[in-house]
Amino acid sequence: MNSHADQTIAGLKLGAQLAEAYLQQIHQRHVAPKPSALTELAALDCELPEQPTRPSDTLSLLDRAGSPATVATTGGRFFGLVVGGALPATVGSRVLNAAWDQLATTQDCSPVALQLERTAARWLLDLLRLPAHASVGYVTGTTMGNFTCLAAARHRQLQKLGWDVEQHGLYGAPPLRVIASEEIHVTVTKVLSLLGLGKQNVLSIETDSNGAMRADKLPELGPDCIVLTQAGNVNSGAIDPIGRIAERAHAADAWVHVDGAFGLWARVNPELNAMTRGIELADSWVTDAHKWLNTPYDCGVAICRHSSAIHAAMSTVAPYFTSDSHVAPKDMVPELSRSARAMDVWAALHSLGREGLGDLIQRCCRHAQMAAHSLRSMGFDIVNDVVLNQVVVSHPTDHHQLAKIAEIVQRSGEAWFGVTHWKQRDAFRLSFSSWATTDEDLERLLNAIQLAARQLGLK
Structure with a gap:
């Protein structure tokens, strides 16, 4: 394997194998990386090599030290920052x-x-x-x-x-x-x-x-x-x-x-x-x-x-x-x-078609409505009119605890969402943007929020 094309193909194949392994476990792993994964990042902070490194060694190091430290935005349980997961056709493209x-x-x-x-x-x-x-x-x-x-x-x-x-x-x-x-x-x-x-x-x-x-x-x-x-x-x-x-x-x-x-x-x-x-x-x-x-x-x-x-x-x-x-x-x-x-x-457009894109938008909006309904039943306040895919959540008695709820859920690995301040109230924000989010993912999110609220004594 001497030609430039052969070398590139070898890198492509290894990269694809590592990416496949990463994606196969994306739905089971923590959304936020575990603390232990962050310590492995030190392996990437190495001295610049004096001599060339084999591409396979470079890619293996990236995967070994880098993959566990990613945030699983490409999965179905990331609800922060209006971030969607990459569609299959766009990963390939x-x-x-x-x-x-x-x-x-x-x-x-x-x-x-x-x-x-x-x-x-x-x-x-x-x-x-x-x-x-x-x-x-x-x-x-x-x-x-x-x-x-x-x-x-x-x-x-x-x-x-x-x-x-x-x-x-x-x-x-x-x-x-x-x-x-x-x-x-x-x-x-x-x-x-x-x-x-x-x-x-x-x-x-x-x-x-x-x-x-x-x-x-x-x-x-x-x-x-x-x-x-x-x-x-x-x-x-x-x-x-x-x-x-x-x-x-x-x-x-x-x-x-x-x-x-x-x-x-x-x-x-x-x-x-x-x-x-x-x-x-x-x-x-x-x-x-x-x-x-x-x-x-x-x-x-x-x-x-x-x-x-x-x-x-x-x-x-x-x-x-x-x-x-x-x-x-x-x-x-x-x-x-x-x-x-x-x-x-x-x-993305060719793979989804007009109908598929419309369904993606509708599904995200449906999940937002479902989340708002369930969180109200848990005792939370929904402080925005849920007109699209965004849900802003506060609490009627202790809205200062919302950041702690987000922190507990992130630490659990079940989901990821961030905090905000809306209309003079502390809140957390749920963004439903990913084609990969399922009803099961939504249920895991809601269960994690409920457990966090109970841990903090919120009713």
Whole structure:
């Protein structure tokens, strides 16, 4: 076995064997790693070898010291951070993608990467019922998706005010007003900082009891405005009244952006249509494929109605624009060099189909409703309206114990979820996002919570 291909195939086979062994025990193991596993991580903190190491030895060390120290997010009992487990087809596509090692930059670099991007884009716009002419860019996640779309918004709104931000920067530029929900996600404020728009320059708009922006509280808008909305409050799952907001904003020539990291996927479920009505009227949208679409990580999508604005903000060539089909991926997102991320999106959508994706969304929402009902019967308070896949749980007599419940459950290995603070109350948050979660997994979660509550003397 001397050829480069043979060496790579040997590494692939061993990696597949180790991954298979890992996945075979994922449903039986602790979700959080055992404390003993963490001590083994010291084996990875070794000195850099002076001489080459056999690939098999490198992979074996990674598996021996690393696999036990993972959090089992790919299983069915992880309920934190709106994290889905990778679908079978996307695990395979990620491996094949690594073997292809494609540079998704231009048509010449990888014809297949561009074909997958264009087809996945067409499917996404159809499923999410967004304008068919919108641009679709593949980024690492909604943080960079927000960066991409808000860079386009900054370009277009300043252009309306007679300023070319790409050529002249922000020195001396007309000020822009950013209007956002008081429930704005921290990553969006980070993006505003990166774009030079400032975290403290945001006008915060009051939300209703479930965390959705109140459209009646919007200020007078104009072409100097960018309005940031949410489809899926990270705590409650609430979706802003984006249709009403967009109608008012467009009458004033303002830009409306939708941070739809997970909530945008509600568009594929007919039962949730009323919540998402009018989202298609916005100017830009972002979502994570690695959340509710259940692809592996580093897979987000930036969608923009105004392709020319995206191109002007992101292009590495002269800022002219012809049509979507002639624009290279490198000129629609921040990175010049990146992997063929659309491959995972294509594989997820192709394997699920329209019906399968709808069923996944519906099943997660059903599990959220079931969990809320059971936890109420145990004496807990459900402090949000369970409109999607998020359940925020507190306690009527001692909400300060919620963090201890989460800690006990995590330590038991039965499940993983995190804590939050919602509407002046300590709480823990359950996110139902994984294709792998079963009714049995839900039962194990609820039993673990009940045992923890009894241990703490909560009734």
